[in-house]
Amino acid sequence: MERPPRLICVAGDFTRYDAHAVREHRRSIDLVRYRYYGSDHVSLEMVVSVTGKSAAANRRTRRHAHMEAPQALQRQTDAMAELAVAADETLRGLGDVITRVQRKQYAAYQRRRNFACVIPPQQTKLLVYLKADPKSVDLTPGFTRDVTGLGHHGTGDLEVQLRTERDLERAQDLFRLSYAAA
Incomplete structure (x- = not known):
């Protein structure tokens, strides 16, 4: 089974707007923050991880939501x-x-x-x-x-x-x- 692609964004920091945008996209996206500890060590911290639906599932959901307008x-x-x-x-x-x-x-x-x-x-x-x-x-x-x-x-x-x-x-x-x- 083929897995959908996942986007991993690595940065020094993210804003709350970045986290909100990731949740709204409905795609598989991870926001990872890095921090330097001295000159020899780096830590990676998961800020947000969203598992999205496939593009076909997203299209199906949007189409049905539009058709079922009350x-x-x-x-x-x-x-x-x-x-x-x-x-x-x-x-x-x-x-x-x-x-x-x-x-x-x-x-x-x-x-x-x-x-x-x-x-x-x-x-x-x-x-x-x-x-x-x-x-x-x-x-x-x-x-x-x-x-x-x-x-x-x-x-x-x-x-x-x-x-x-x-x-x-x-x-x-x-x-x-x-x-x-x-």
Whole structure:
């Protein structure tokens, strides 16, 4: 029986990221650390040893995992796509001179400048960042959040999380507030 190849990496030290990457590859990989003791002795220490599957087994596993995607997840994704379309219509309906600029990571809605940025839908929510002052809004956990000083795609310091059509209706006053500020 033929054994699959094994990669052995020998270095002075490894980071935790190296160990994590080895576990994610699903291949047979060993990380071995060496240490010098004086000028005559060297020790080798096994840091991580991962026994992976063969490439054919990996392809089979990936193919079956993809084919068994639950229908509930597909329905959820469709619902988020519909919510994104409804949010787009709502934001464009705020005025006559609104332009939508598609960026790599988000869609920006502009009057004279950006007043809203919509991140593509995730599995359970749609994120909208508004140019409204978070201090002037009653923040609701799970719905609105102050992201001042936090890194995120788009512009604006008020994050609105949309999960349902009802959330979109609740957010319309916030959308108008941001539009007026732009």
